[in-house]
Amino acid sequence: MALQENDPLVNQEAISLRQFKDRDIVTIADRSRLRGRIDAAFMAENVRPRRIFESTASVTALSMANAGLGVAIVDPATASGMSIKGMTVRPLAERIPFFFGVIKPGGHILSxxxxxxxxxxxxxxxxxxxxxxxxxxxxxxxxxxxxxxxxxxxxx
Known part of the structure; x- marks a missing residue:
């Protein structure tokens, strides 16, 4: 997850979803599999953000958070791979699975x-x-x- 450098949570090592109660978050659109996991994690913690802003791309969600719309909860690969001035990346305390992979046909050698x-x-x-x-x-x-x-x- 990523937040502005002046956010009160920025000094914490890991941030719990419970700390987003009544706060605005920016995340990926509802049709993604990761978004379903994010929503399930919020439900498991019985937390409801004040508002949820959506984007179809994690990079755009990070930019929206940087503009002050909320705290960004996006995939960890994008969050850790982007360096956006004024933003800080922190891990979530709760586990939200994220998958990516290299898939090849069985029995074939990669080039x-x-x-x-x-x-x-x-x-x-x-x-x-x-x-x-x-x-x-x-x-x-x-x-x-x-x-x-x-x-x-x-x-x-």
Whole structure:
């Protein structure tokens, strides 16, 4: 998540969703799988933001937050990969799963260029994304969670 440098929460190591009660947030549009996980996390904490501003792109949501519309809750890859003057990135205390991946047909070898890209993605994600986990060959449960939003941690 990202917030303006003058926000009262900026000095905290990790920020809980409970601290967004009655605050404005900026996030991605409702049709994304990540947005469903964000909404489920707010529901699990029994927190309702004052207003939710939406964007179809995380970069735009960060710009909206920078303009003062609220605190941005976007994917961690974009938040940690962007350097926006006046904004600070902090982790959320609650776990909200975010997935990205390199998918190839089974039994096929990646071209040298795609193999290098895959290794670069893995290296940057390991360095920048707290809690990053590499799933070699994905199980059907991991794929279901990534594509459909299933997350056992958020189900009761």
């Amino acid at each position: 040298p260029g795609l193999a290098a890209l895959s290794e670069a993605l893995k290296a940057v994600a390991t360095q920048r994304l707290s809690g990053f986990r590499l799933h070699g060959r994905a199980s059907s449960e991991i794929i279901e969670e990534a594509l459909c939003g299933y997350d056992p941690a958020l189900r009761s």
